Amino acid sequence: MKFMVVFSEGMDLSKEVLVTVKGTQTNEFGEKDTIELVTRGNYYYKNNSYYIVYNESRLSGLEGTTTSLKAEPDRVTLNRMGAAEMKQIFQEGVHNQGMYVTSCGSLEMRVLPRKVKVLLDHSGGSIDLGYDIEMGSKKLGYNELSITVKEL
DSSP, rough: OOOOOOOSSSSSEEEEEEEEEEEEEEEEESOOEEEOOOOOEEEEEEEEEEEEEEOOGGGGGEEEEEEEEEEESSOOEEEEEESSBEEEEBTBBOEEEEEEETTEEEEEEEEEEEEEEEEEEEEEEEEEEEEEEEEEEEEEEEEEEEEEEEOO
């Protein structure tokens, strides 16, 4: 099964957690670049969706940006706000187009998710995304994003 969400029934949730984000970019030549960020963040459950919110760092190149992820039963929405702004929706097999806005300008960005795997419950869990990415009309490669949430 490529997409599975474990949603706990019951009360809303709000707590501080340890968030690990590992991103791997593979360009058209097969060259890989991986970064990993470990930071404190906030974890919420409300209206049948899980939310993960954390601040980016200099390591990710997005210092001054807050990232939030919303996991629903059939998709994951990534929002970045601050120094860089972007909204992308990851729903397996569905192209999503958005704008990537930075202080240097805006670029049209498009993703085609190949993998959307969500395993979250009230104690934490993971989100794993695999997707092709294009900017403008140029395919940049394949990205993998793995987000893990653990109680402190």
